[in-house]
Amino acid sequence: MKSKIRRRDFLKAASVAAAGITFMKPESVFGTSANSAVQLGLIGCGGRGTHVATSFMNSTDTRVVAIAELFGDRLTAAKDHFNQLSREKKYPEIKASNLFLGSRSYLKLLESKDVDAVLIATPPFLHPEHLLATVAAGKHVYCEKPVAVDAHGCQQVMWAGRKAGPRLNLAVGFQIRHATPFVEMVRRIHSGAIGDIVMGQAYYFTSAINFPAFPEAAPEELRIRHWIYDRVLSGDILVEQGIHVVDICNWVLQSHPLKATGAGGRKGRSDSGNCWSHYAVNYEYPNGVQVGFQSTQFDPGFGDVCERFFGTKGISESHYTGGVLIKGENAWDSGVARGSQEEISKKDWAAGSFKSSFKSALEDADPNKEKAFIESIKTGKAINEAPAGAESALSAILGRTAAYTGEEVSWDKIITSNDKWDPMIDLSQFDR
Numbered sequence: 001m002k003s004k005i006r007r008r009d010f011l012k013a014a015s016v017a018a019a020g021i022t023f024m025k026p027e028s029v030f031g032t033s034a035n036s037a038v039q040l041g042l043i044g045c046g047g048r049g050t051h052v053a054t055s056f057m058n059s060t061d062t063r064v065v066a067i068a069e070l071f072g073d074r075l076t077a078a079k080d081h082f083n084q085l086s087r088e089k090k091y092p093e094i095k096a097s098n099l100f101l102g103s104r105s106y107l108k109l110l111e112s113k114d115v116d117a118v119l120i121a122t123p124p125f126l127h128p129e130h131l132l133a134t135v136a137a138g139k140h141v142y143c144e145k146p147v148a149v150d151a152h153g154c155q156q157v158m159w160a161g162r163k164a165g166p167r168l169n170l171a172v173g174f175q176i177r178h179a180t181p182f183v184e185m186v187r188r189i190h191s192g193a194i195g196d197i198v199m200g201q202a203y204y205f206t207s208a209i210n211f212p213a214f215p216e217a218a219p220e221e222l223r224i225r226h227w228i229y230d231r232v233l234s235g236d237i238l239v240e241q242g243i244h245v246v247d248i249c250n251w252v253l254q255s256h257p258l259k260a261t262g263a264g265g266r267k268g269r270s271d272s273g274n275c276w277s278h279y280a281v282n283y284e285y286p287n288g289v290q291v292g293f294q295s296t297q298f299d300p301g302f303g304d305v306c307e308r309f310f311g312t313k314g315i316s317e318s319h320y321t322g323g324v325l326i327k328g329e330n331a332w333d334s335g336v337a338r339g340s341q342e343e344i345s346k347k348d349w350a351a352g353s354f355k356s357s358f359k360s361a362l363e364d365a366d367p368n369k370e371k372a373f374i375e376s377i378k379t380g381k382a383i384n385e386a387p388a389g390a391e392s393a394l395s396a397i398l399g400r401t402a403a404y405t406g407e408e409v410s411w412d413k414i415i416t417s418n419d420k421w422d423p424m425i426d427l428s429q430f431d432r
């Protein structure tokens with residue numbers, strides 16, 4: 001009950017945060033014909049956007065019909081890639097009039113009548129702006145995580161969620177919630193397989209993320225190209241990457257953390273940015289459940305991502321790389337064996353996929369998520385992941401704030417803060 005009241009306050013604050021934006025009536029609400037292919041527009045043609053849009057085309061009958069990008073080289077590469085894929089599938093190529101370049105390219109894409117649904121895969125600091133505009137344009141939307149880097153952005157996303165429902169579908173890029181081994185493990189936990197959860201452990205240990213060097217880029221351009229090394233643009237590693245395991249903790253515990261303490265630092269990183277190399281956060285969830293979160297992102301790398309829950313009847317354990325199981329009274333094993341350290345280190349982090357041949361526990365995560373999104377558009381049974389997406393972003397922001405300040409921080413403080421980070425960059429300088 002207490003948490004419901006908090007949520008109402010949160011929504012009220014959100015409507016203030018997003019005031020001033022005009023929302024159009026949803027014009028292209030799909031769902032009349034289950035046989036028609038959904039036409040997808042991609043905003044942000046980098047590693048993840050290209051990967052997910054390609055996976056949409058391979059897992060469903062979706063066609064990529066429009067793309068928007070800040071930089072010309074990325075737009076050209078994506079055009080060539082999707083036109084090649086379309087030719088292979090005997091679909092039309094992307095029309096020249098649906099190729100949009102520049103800082104306002106997303107607005108032009110949203111005006112295209114050809115686009116039913118939009119995939120937002122721009123850097124995190126842009127997600128609230130791009131998501132609000134997409135919902136305002138009356139398009140279905142799949143937005144990559146994190147939905148925002150600050151509390152203000154999360155409130156804007158919640159407000160967009162209220163405007164989207166119940167006619168528009170709004171999905172957030174937590175694909176692990178669709179991975180078969182994870183779905184079954186969480187179903188069993190929720191049915192009581194490990195009894196009452198007493199304590200949890202979640203960690204995201206990876207090597208450094210190496211974006212291309214871009215030696216010709218001026219400092220401002222390099223800042224955007226290398227947004228992942230900049231805490232204001234990315235949210236820092238807890239909000240940009242560790243959020244995946246925080247989201248799974250929220251899913252398993254069916255709640256958000258109530259408070260957090262934490263620490264961390266930058267020791268270990270060699271890039272020129274300002275993101276931290278490691279975090280150690282203690283989250284307290286309802287019923288006094290303590291969850292210890294740790295993450296690293298620097299070289300030499302060690303890769304393992306896992307959540308472990310200790311209950312009165314058993315222990316659950318779930319690794320990205322296989323090894324998703326329950327020990328104890330109600331033992332169960334997903335059957336996906338753990339990958340070796342060598343195989344794990346071959347992961348293509350930017351694309352969120354494994355390049356090696358072993359079977360990861362996330363193998364069907366992206367395709368299942370994309371199929372669910374398309375199915376919900378075609379059947380008209382709208383999904384709205386804005387509240388859960390914002391809740392996970394705020395949970396990660398809570399841990400980050402506790403670590404930055406060295407103080408105990410409460411959930412209430414975060415959701416009432418309306419804290420806004422200024423990226424201090426004018427993207428129109430890249431328009432040529």
Ligand SMILES: NC(=O)c1ccc[n+]([C@@H]2O[C@H](COP(=O)([O-])OP(=O)(O)OC[C@H]3O[C@@H](n4cnc5c(N)ncnc54)[C@H](O)[C@@H]3O)[C@@H](O)[C@H]2O)c1
Nearest residue numbers: 044045046047048049069070074121122124144145350352
């Ligand atoms: N769900 C996952 O497992 C997963 C995995 C990797 C990345 N991601 C998320 O996907 C998003 C993108 O990450 P990425 O690794 O693809 O980064 P990226 O840098 O490869 O791609 C981002 C693209 O957006 C473009 N862009 C920047 N500003 C723009 C603007 N105003 N308009 C249009 N395009 C613009 C950039 O030029 C770039 O091509 C991030 O939010 C990241 O956290 C999710």
